[in-house]
Amino acid sequence: MPLEPFKASAALTMGVELELQLVNPTDFDLSDSANDMLHLLGRKPFPGDVKPEMTQSMIEVSTDVQLRYDELLAQLRRIRNALLEAGDRLNIAICGGGTHPFQRWFHQRIFEKPRFQHLSTLYGYLAKQFTVFGQHVHIGCASSDDALVLLHGLNRYLPQFIALSASSPYSQGVDTLFDSARLNSVFAFPLSGRAPFILDWSEFESEYFAKMEKTGVVTSMKDFYWDIRPKPEYGTIELRVCDTPLNVERAAALACYLQALCRMLLARREPLPVEDDYLVYNYNRFQACRFGLDGVIVHPRTAEAMSLREDILATLRRIELDADVLRSRAALDEIRRIVGEGNDASFLRRECEDEGSVQGVVEAAVRRFRERSSE
Amino acid sequence: MRRASPSMMPNIAEPVLRDIAWPLALAIAWIAGELGHRWLRLPRICSYGIVGFALAASQGGLLAAPAAKPIALLADVAFGLILFELGYRINLGWLRTNPWLGVTSLVEAGATFVAVFLVSRWFGMSLVPSLLLSAIAMSTSPAAVVRVANELRCSGQVTERTLHLSAFNSVLAVVVFKFVVGYWVLAGSGGAFQAIWSSIVVLVVSAGLGALFGVAVPGLLRMLGGLERNATVVFALAVLLLTAVTYAFRFSPLLAALAFGLVARHRRLVLSQAQRNFGALGDLLTLLLFVFVTATLDWRQVVAGFPMAMAVIGARMATKVAGTVLFARSSGISWRKGLYTGMALMPLSVFAILLLEQTRHLGLALMDDVAALAGIVLVLEILGPLVTHWALVWAGEAPRKGER
Numbered sequence: 001m002p003l004e005p006f007k008a009s010a011a012l013t014m015g016v017e018l019e020l021q022l023v024n025p026t027d028f029d030l031s032d033s034a035n036d037m038l039h040l041l042g043r044k045p046f047p048g049d050v051k052p053e054m055t056q057s058m059i060e061v062s063t064d065v066q067l068r069y070d071e072l073l074a075q076l077r078r079i080r081n082a083l084l085e086a087g088d089r090l091n092i093a094i095c096g097g098g099t100h101p102f103q104r105w106f107h108q109r110i111f112e113k114p115r116f117q118h119l120s121t122l123y124g125y126l127a128k129q130f131t132v133f134g135q136h137v138h139i140g141c142a143s144s145d146d147a148l149v150l151l152h153g154l155n156r157y158l159p160q161f162i163a164l165s166a167s168s169p170y171s172q173g174v175d176t177l178f179d180s181a182r183l184n185s186v187f188a189f190p191l192s193g194r195a196p197f198i199l200d201w202s203e204f205e206s207e208y209f210a211k212m213e214k215t216g217v218v219t220s221m222k223d224f225y226w227d228i229r230p231k232p233e234y235g236t237i238e239l240r241v242c243d244t245p246l247n248v249e250r251a252a253a254l255a256c257y258l259q260a261l262c263r264m265l266l267a268r269r270e271p272l273p274v275e276d277d278y279l280v281y282n283y284n285r286f287q288a289c290r291f292g293l294d295g296v297i298v299h300p301r302t303a304e305a306m307s308l309r310e311d312i313l314a315t316l317r318r319i320e321l322d323a324d325v326l327r328s329r330a331a332l333d334e335i336r337r338i339v340g341e342g343n344d345a346s347f348l349r350r351e352c353e354d355e356g357s358v359q360g361v362v363e364a365a366v367r368r369f370r371e372r373s374s375e
Numbered sequence: 376m377r378r379a380s381p382s383m384m385p386n387i388a389e390p391v392l393r394d395i396a397w398p399l400a401l402a403i404a405w406i407a408g409e410l411g412h413r414w415l416r417l418p419r420i421c422s423y424g425i426v427g428f429a430l431a432a433s434q435g436g437l438l439a440a441p442a443a444k445p446i447a448l449l450a451d452v453a454f455g456l457i458l459f460e461l462g463y464r465i466n467l468g469w470l471r472t473n474p475w476l477g478v479t480s481l482v483e484a485g486a487t488f489v490a491v492f493l494v495s496r497w498f499g500m501s502l503v504p505s506l507l508l509s510a511i512a513m514s515t516s517p518a519a520v521v522r523v524a525n526e527l528r529c530s531g532q533v534t535e536r537t538l539h540l541s542a543f544n545s546v547l548a549v550v551v552f553k554f555v556v557g558y559w560v561l562a563g564s565g566g567a568f569q570a571i572w573s574s575i576v577v578l579v580v581s582a583g584l585g586a587l588f589g590v591a592v593p594g595l596l597r598m599l600g601g602l603e604r605n606a607t608v609v610f611a612l613a614v615l616l617l618t619a620v621t622y623a624f625r626f627s628p629l630l631a632a633l634a635f636g637l638v639a640r641h642r643r644l645v646l647s648q649a650q651r652n653f654g655a656l657g658d659l660l661t662l663l664l665f666v667f668v669t670a671t672l673d674w675r676q677v678v679a680g681f682p683m684a685m686a687v688i689g690a691r692m693a694t695k696v697a698g699t700v701l702f703a704r705s706s707g708i709s710w711r712k713g714l715y716t717g718m719a720l721m722p723l724s725v726f727a728i729l730l731l732e733q734t735r736h737l738g739l740a741l742m743d744d745v746a747a748l749a750g751i752v753l754v755l756e757i758l759g760p761l762v763t764h765w766a767l768v769w770a771g772e773a774p775r776k777g778e779r
Contacts, residue, residue, distance in 0.1 A: 024530065026464045026640065032530040035771065040707045088472035089707040091535055112771075 001219055003209045006144035006201055009065075009235030012263055012326070013140035014072060016255045017062040018244050019053055019133040020083070021100055021365075023093040028362035030057035030103045030131070033092045034111060040086045047078035052111045054119070055131050057103070059083075059094075065140065069256045069328035076248035077372075084370060095365040096251075097344070098168030098182035098243025099132050101358040126189065132182040133244040135165060137255045138236035139262050144201030146266060147230045151195060151237045152273035153265040154228055154258075155281055158241055159288035159297050160315065163308045164335065165242035165254055166292045167344035170358055179292030179345035182243050183285070191218065192225040197275040204230075227285075241285075246344045246368040249334065256323075256331030261315070263322040276300065292343050312339050344368075397446065397663075400430045404666045418523050418764045423665035424724070424756040431670040448622055450667040453660030454518055454729055455618040455632035456611065456653050458545075461517045462585075462636020465542045475706035476536070480543040483698025483720070484513040487544075488551065490690040495747070498683045503562075504745050506555040511727045512691050512751075514548035515541040517633075519722030519760045522661060524767065525652055531772035532708045537719040537763070540699070542633065545726055549630050552730060553578050577626050585631035588617050589638025610639075611653055629729060668728045669756055676749035684750025695720045711770075718766035722759030724752045 024031040034056045041050055049062045061079050066072040087094045141147040166179035186192050198204045212218050221229060227241045239258055245251050277300040287295035295308045316332055323332050351364035404426035408419035470477045492509040520541045524534050557574025592613045614632055621628040696717030703713025767773050
């Protein structure tokens with residue numbers, strides 16, 4: 001199957017996908033309840049889209065194509081409310097967070113769908129270990145070349161998104177000392193990492209994808225688990241490094257931060273990306289995963305070391321005008337708040353200290369997802 | 376000369392045999408459980424029941440006088456642990472967020488009560504035994520459903536609902552049962568005081584004691600610290616103490632343990648995964664519990680009441696399934712899952728026997744009055760867990776083979 005043609009879409013439109021955890025409210029372990037949730041949700045029109053994910057304890061929701069922050073946030077809240085209502089009727093708790101703190105990966109059950117069963121056979125324990133939960137943000141691109149410019153232009157900002165969204169400090173019952181342990185699970189896949197450095201779509205198609213397809217290793221873009229990947233059938237690029245935040249407010253803010261950043265990159269207010277930008281890519285990515293906002297990254301051009309916190313604040317100042325045009329100032333305020341108060345990973349660590357157990361961590365995450373105080 | 380006589384042999388052997396009878400029976404039951412599980416995929420507790428019945432004294436086996444105190448008390452402790460765990464898994468808030476669940480529970484239990492009452496009257500049973508039998512029939516044995524669900528490592532709506540409905544209908548059964556006992560005392564020899572004592576006071580004090588433990592024990596644990604390490608032992612000890620106290624004062628250990636679990640849960644003290652079933656201690660006591668239950672049965676009683684037993688089982692199954700199917704859609708699940716929930720509610724035995732054990736002191740010998748009961752207990756002890764097992768598997772809530 002050759003690569004689908006890139007279907008242009010309205011520039012800077014957004015779509016958000018959230019992978020969420022289904023949790024048993026008694027012991028706070030993951031609950032294999034995707035079937036039951038989907039059955040109940042299927043009875044009424046859902047304010048967005050809802051799909052099964054790899055294992056029975058995950059569910060994926062997504063928004064429509066949105067342009068404005070307030071509308072995106074409103075839809076995410078409607079989605080959250082619909083999920084909570086269904087969960088209440090079925091005694092299933094729902095929460096965000098990039099990992100479940102103490103689930104045992106070998107207990108997870110693969111959702112009965114041919115694609116998932118196939119992946120499970122192919123990847124073995126990796127597939128079950130992939131019981132991790134991410135937020136994916138799509139940004140619409142007017143052309144395929146825009147898509148590649150954005151995809152590579154964003155490489156330098158990627159650690160920011162990891163640090164801001166990080167909500168997976170615990171895995172398999174222990175503190176990993178990472179802020180985002182989830183990305184370590186993603187890294188185990190052979191086709192993870194970054195896209196090859198090609199800025200021209202026809203070259204990407206003929207020189208890279210066609211060759212890869214001929215090897216038989218891949219059949220579609222879906223087989224790549226890159227940090228950012230183009231999605232030709234939607235006409236978007238998809239940022240995949242974010243952990244699912246603990247509430248939808250944060251999810252909306254992250255999406256709009258990305259949107260504003262893309263607007264700046266499309267306006268070419270930044271030099272075009274070059275292949276050498278990727279020299280520091282894995283190092284910076286590690287810093288963000290491990291230390292979150294306290295990470296120290298290296299600027300790919302100036303080789304200057306800087307704290308992620310400072311880097312985000314500086315970026316926020318540079319894209320204020322873009323946010324004004326996009327009417328997403330409030331989203332940037334939320335990002336600033338994360339920088340000030342700490343990301344979700346630090347919230348969960350505080351809760352663990354207070355509650356004294358990893359179960360208490362999940363309980364706190366469940367509470368966080370439910371909170372409607374800011375409405 | 377007598378000393379040399381061979382006729383002395385049984386007299387020496389008998390006490391020795393009596394001492395080793397229970398451990399030996401448990402060992403046999405355990406082996407049978409493992410083999411049955413491996414070869415026939417039988418839930419282990421089915422095999423325990425079969426072995427218990429086969430080895431019972433009335434069948435000429437080696438288990439003499441199973442109602443003897445220490446064993447009965449141990450069985451109560453075993454059941455107390457299971458009830459505590461069940462209570463712990465019950466989310467009372469669910470009744471608020473999904474009122475149809477409460478409706479389901481009341482309807483399935485109420486309909487079972489009425490149907491079984493009609494059947495037993497039709498078979499010519501007198502009023503009080505009919506009422507008591509109907510009360511018992513309302514309940515689903517929490518021991519069987521908890522064990523089967525844990526053995527299969529199930530999760531999903533059928534599992535959750537079966538556990539919740541089992542807890543609810545067990546409470547309903549105890550309440551109705553105690554009220555009938557109160558009525559019986561009042562109508563019979565006893566005065567009003569004894570009637571109230573054996574119904575309302577027993578209910579309130581048992582639940583109150585359980586609730587007290589539910590507040591005190593988590594508090595104690597928090598004070599002592601080291602939650603992860605100590606929780607299992609402390610809770611097991613607390614259940615042991617609670618059972619012994621309620622047993623000694625003739626309150627209801629069942630209600631107390633359930634209330635203990637419920638309150639402990641809502642005090643938000645989280646038990647970790649490792650403590651499911653109370654580990655090896657729980658396994659051992661469960662083994663004893665299920666052997667004990669069928670060892671109380673006499674095959675002559677089973678045979679005598681068999682037709683009526685089958686009628687009661689049929690009526691009970693029909694009303695339970697009807698209740699869960701009727702409200703399946705409105706409570707948020709498919710008809711199919713409603714059907715499986717009703718099926719999974721089939722087990723009965725353990726709860727019934729222990730409930731009866733506690734009224735023995737009042738001179739209520741229901742086992743002898745209601746010939747059908749032995750048959751019901753035996754059939755449901757062996758078939759009940761099997762039906763629950765398959766209902767959960769068919770509902771798709773157990774990991775498939777190779778996924779474990």
